Each structure stands twice: as C-alpha cells, then as structure tokens.
Amino acid sequence: xxxxxxxxxxxxxxxxxxxxxxxxxxxxxxxxxxxxxxxxxxxxxxxxxxxxxxxxxxxxxxxxxxxxxxxxxxxxxxxxxxxxxxxxxxxxxxxxxxxxxxxxxxxxxxxxxxxxxxxxxxxxxxxxxxxxxxxxxxxxxxxxxxxxxxxxxxxxxxxxxxxxxxxxxxxxxxxxxxxxxxxxxxxxxxxxxxxxxxxxxxxxx
Numbered sequence: 001x002x003x004x005x006x007x008x009x010x011x012x013x014x015x016x017x018x019x020x021x022x023x024x025x026x027x028x029x030x031x032x033x034x035x036x037x038x039x040x041x042x043x044x045x046x047x048x049x050x051x052x053x054x055x056x057x058x059x060x061x062x063x064x065x066x067x068x069x070x071x072x073x074x075x076x077x078x079x080x081x082x083x084x085x086x087x088x089x090x091x092x093x094x095x096x097x098x099x100x101x102x103x104x105x106x107x108x109x110x111x112x113x114x115x116x117x118x119x120x121x122x123x124x125x126x127x128x129x130x131x132x133x134x135x136x137x138x139x140x141x142x143x144x145x146x147x148x149x150x151x152x153x154x155x156x157x158x159x160x161x162x163x164x165x166x167x168x169x170x171x172x173x174x175x176x177x178x179x180x181x182x183x184x185x186x187x188x189x190x191x192x193x194x195x196x197x198x199x200x201x202x203x204x205x
Contacts, residue, residue: 042167047093049100052107055093058167063092065165099183106190114185122181130174133157 042058049055067088068078079085106112114122137153137160146152157170168176 047097049097050104053100053104055096055100059096060089060093062166063096064089067092069164099187102187102190103183106186106193109190109193111189111193112186114182114189118185118189119182122178122185125181126174126177129177130170
C-alpha cells in the first residue's frame with residue numbers, strides 16, 4: 001500500500017484471514033472458482049458457512065487483489081497465466097472460508113462475542129492504524145500546500161484505496177479494520193478456549 005501502509009497491517013490481515021494450509025485439505029480437485037467479475041453484485045454470496053456466515057464475490061475479489069498486491073510488495077510478478085490466476089483465486093477463497101469456519105466454531109463454543117475491554121482494545125488498534133496512515137497523507141497534503149490539510153489527507157486516503165481497488169472510502173476502511181481485528185481477537189479466544197479445554201480433558205484422563 002505504498003509508503004503509507006505498513007507490513008504490520010499486512011501481517012494482521014494474514015492472521016485474521018487464517019491459514020491457507022488448514023483448509024486446502026477440504027478443497028477438492030476440480031472445484032469451481034467463483035468469478036468475482038462475473039457476479040451480478042459484489043455482495044452476492046459465493047459460499048455459505050453454516051447458517052450465519054458467508055463469503056461474497058466482492059470479498060473474494062478483494063482477497064485476490066490483496067494477494068496480488070502482496071506479491072508485488074515482495075517483488076514477485078503478478079500471475080498472468082489462467083491456471084495461476086485460478087490458483088490464487090482459490091487460495092483467496094480458501095483463506096476467507098477458513099476464517100468464517102473459525103468464527104462459526106467460536107460461536108458454537110460460546111466464545112464468539114468480544115468483551116467490552118476487547119472491543120476497546122480493537123478500537124485502539126484501528127485508531128492507531130488510521131492515525132499512522134493519516135500522518136503520511138497529511139505530510140503529502142502539506143507538501144502540496146493544501147489549504148485544508150485534513151480534508152486533502154482524507155482525499156488522498158480515498159484515492160489510495162481506489163488505486164488498490166478496495167471499493168471503500170476511509171470511513172469504510174476503518175470499519176473494515178475493526179472487523180479484521182475483531183475477527184482476529186475472536187480466533188485468538190477460540191484458540192485459547194481449545195487449549196484450556198484440552199488441558200482440562202487431559203487432567204481428567
């Protein structure tokens with residue numbers, strides 16, 4: 001994400017989206033790849049996970065774009081062959097499905113809701129990220145001689161999001177960050193719950 005977006009955020013997205021390897025075992029050869037471009041609406045459902053969670057075509061498109069951007073960020077060429085593009089589309093979908101599965105399991109085990117303190121901690125992470133980005137955009141706005149630095153900084157923020165085909169403005173991006181960090185916290189709570197439960201079961205043997 002250019003000079004204003006840090007590798008820390010990329011890493012947080014990766015953690016929130018979950019591991020690819022864990023879901024690949026469930027991915028059957030020859031399974032169709034959802035085509036985001038062919039979907040009538042970005043919010044059309046591509047895959048349902050349980051009765052509460054779903055993955056939309058828009059999310060698949062954004063996850064694929066994220067993977068391609070990560071490749072570019074680390075000096076790798078974007079996929080051009082049809083087979084490679086399909087492979088990365090499947091990988092993007094697999095990551096999203098894995099995250100939804102973990103959230104579903106968290107709900108089933110009663111650890112899917114954040115505490116007030118956890119919500120506050122998540123919001124603090126979002127605020128810190130947004131301020132980090134805005135510092136860079138404000139600096140650019142000042143260099144441009146903008147009369148209203150903050151207003152121009154938000155315009156630059158939105159332009160950056162559009163350049164990376166994120167289909168959202170800075171307000172929606174803050175909401176996206178909140179959801180990302182909240183999902184990450186729920187998954188961490190799920191992992192902690194499983195570890196504790198496993199320890200109790202082991203003691204009972």
